Amino acid sequence: MDFDLMFSSLPKLLGASVVTLKLLSVSLFFGLIVGFLFAILRINKNIFINKFAYGYSYLFRGTPLLVQIFIIYFGLGQIEYLRSTFLWVILKEPYWCAIIAFTLNTGAYTSEILRSAFQTIKPGIIEAGKSLGITNKIIFYKIQIPIAIRQSLPAYGNEIILMMKGTSLASTVTLMDLTGVAKYIISTTFKPIEVFIVAGGIYLFMTFIIHNVIKFLEKKYSFNT
Amino acid sequence: MELLVFGKTGWGDELFYATLMTIAVSVTAMLIGFFFALIFTPLKLSKYKLFNLIGNFYTTVIRGVPELLVIYLFFFGGSGAIMYVASIFGYYEYIEINAFITGSIAIGIISGAYSTEIFRGAIQSIDKGQFEAAKVLGINKFTQFYKIILPQMLRLAIPNLSNVWQITLKDTSLISVTGLVEIMRQSYIAAGSTRDPLLFYSFAAVLYLMLTYLSMKIINRLETKYSRGY
Numbered sequence: 316m317d318f319d320l321m322f323s324s325l326p327k328l329l330g331a332s333v334v335t336l337k338l339l340s341v342s343l344f345f346g347l348i349v350g351f352l353f354a355i356l357r358i359n360k361n362i363f364i365n366k367f368a369y370g371y372s373y374l375f376r377g378t379p380l381l382v383q384i385f386i387i388y389f390g391l392g393q394i395e396y397l398r399s400t401f402l403w404v405i406l407k408e409p410y411w412c413a414i415i416a417f418t419l420n421t422g423a424y425t426s427e428i429l430r431s432a433f434q435t436i437k438p439g440i441i442e443a444g445k446s447l448g449i450t451n452k453i454i455f456y457k458i459q460i461p462i463a464i465r466q467s468l469p470a471y472g473n474e475i476i477l478m479m480k481g482t483s484l485a486s487t488v489t490l491m492d493l494t495g496v497a498k499y500i501i502s503t504t505f506k507p508i509e510v511f512i513v514a515g516g517i518y519l520f521m522t523f524i525i526h527n528v529i530k531f532l533e534k535k536y537s538f539n540t
Numbered sequence: 541m542e543l544l545v546f547g548k549t550g551w552g553d554e555l556f557y558a559t560l561m562t563i564a565v566s567v568t569a570m571l572i573g574f575f576f577a578l579i580f581t582p583l584k585l586s587k588y589k590l591f592n593l594i595g596n597f598y599t600t601v602i603r604g605v606p607e608l609l610v611i612y613l614f615f616f617g618g619s620g621a622i623m624y625v626a627s628i629f630g631y632y633e634y635i636e637i638n639a640f641i642t643g644s645i646a647i648g649i650i651s652g653a654y655s656t657e658i659f660r661g662a663i664q665s666i667d668k669g670q671f672e673a674a675k676v677l678g679i680n681k682f683t684q685f686y687k688i689i690l691p692q693m694l695r696l697a698i699p700n701l702s703n704v705w706q707i708t709l710k711d712t713s714l715i716s717v718t719g720l721v722e723i724m725r726q727s728y729i730a731a732g733s734t735r736d737p738l739l740f741y742s743f744a745a746v747l748y749l750m751l752t753y754l755s756m757k758i759i760n761r762l763e764t765k766y767s768r769g770y
Contacts, residue, residue, distance in 0.1 A: 483606035
């Protein structure tokens with residue numbers, strides 16, 4: 316065990332974990348919006364809209380995240396037309412390509428989580444709202460959405476942790492996130508175990524915090540207090 | 541499109557073999573995962589605190605750390621660890637383990653952590669009366685597990701194990717960083733030499749979609765088979 320290396324690499328790895336957290340929070344924020352939109356499309360009765368949303372989630376849940384990042388980072392740059400538009404400003408940056416890939420990926424999973432939450436709401440609750448003369452719009456915003464959010468909290472907590480692990484793939488497109496820096500230190504010092512312990516410890520610490528925040532929220536918003 | 545044909549001019553046959561490689565790695569990793577689950581599930585369910593601690597440590601660490609980091613650990617640390625063990629037995633030559641073995645062990649350990657959790661949940665949800673009845677009838681532990689607990693457990697575990705299979709299948713794409721020629725690596729090579737990444741990575745996505753779709757179909761059959769009588 317090389318404890319000196321563990322201590323000296325800690326600040327570098329902690330600095331890199333800021334990149335990881337940034338990637339995670341930005342992609343979760345956009346992913347939640349995308350997921351919410353597609354969840355609403357999924358419960359739409361129009362079969363084409365429905366199938367479109369299903370196709371999106373199937374496509375992104377059925378392929379590895381690595382393929383998605385590579386298609387966006389390496390693949391899209393190949394289209395000549397895109398290079399002339401303003402989109403190129405975004406697509407030439409590995410950071411934004413990773414964000415787009417993560418957003419679309421987590422959006423697909425989030426839409427499935429929210430859809431199943433919407434569908435498990437008991438019809439009696441909506442009927443009760445209707446019989447009280449509440450308009451459909453208010454039933455949706457004030458009854459369905461809060462219940463769906465509470466229902467989907469445990470599954471969404473898992474998704475956050477999965478996404479945090481997913482951000483490690485940003486290192487494959489030259490971003491120096493926690494895994495990227497860990498790999499760099501490993502390949503320069505050839506001490507994989509020490510670096511793994513420190514980097515893995517930081518990841519576990521983040522998992523621990525996310526897990527407990529979700530648990531706290533679950534307790535706070537549980538129905539039967 | 542002519543880039544995807546079989547033969548010398550196209551990449552069709554290379555990608556076909558790469559797909560077979562992906563399947564081979566996934567199956568091997570899944571089996572290694574079952575092996576780990578078989579060791580760690582009893583530890584997690586054990587009465588002894590120390591065994592519980594070991595089991596929990598395994599599942600928590602592996603499920604909380606990115607797959608890529610675990611793969612790097614095995615890729616860079618694998619041959620070093622083997623050489624260290626060999627040096628105890630007096631063998632000091634350089635040993636290189638091939639990418640297939642390192643990759644499937646790394647992915648296997650990851651999928652093993654998920655399988656362990658699923659087996660634990662499945663065993664715990666079996667009615668306690670079943671264990672007691674077997675005990676009362678004087679059935680020994682081995683038969684009890686294989687003839688009574690396992691069939692009931694599988695029914696509960698298969699839907700969740702199908703998720704683990706999907707995760708494992710997708711995780712194998714990460715082994716491409718170690719140089720094992722599976723779908724992702726082959727697409728990377730093809731994209732590099734033809735300067736057509738969009739085509740090859742999209743095709744890789746299609747291949748993965750096909751694999752997940754086909755495995756879904758097969759698993760659905762297994763599910764109906766094991767839920768007979770329910």
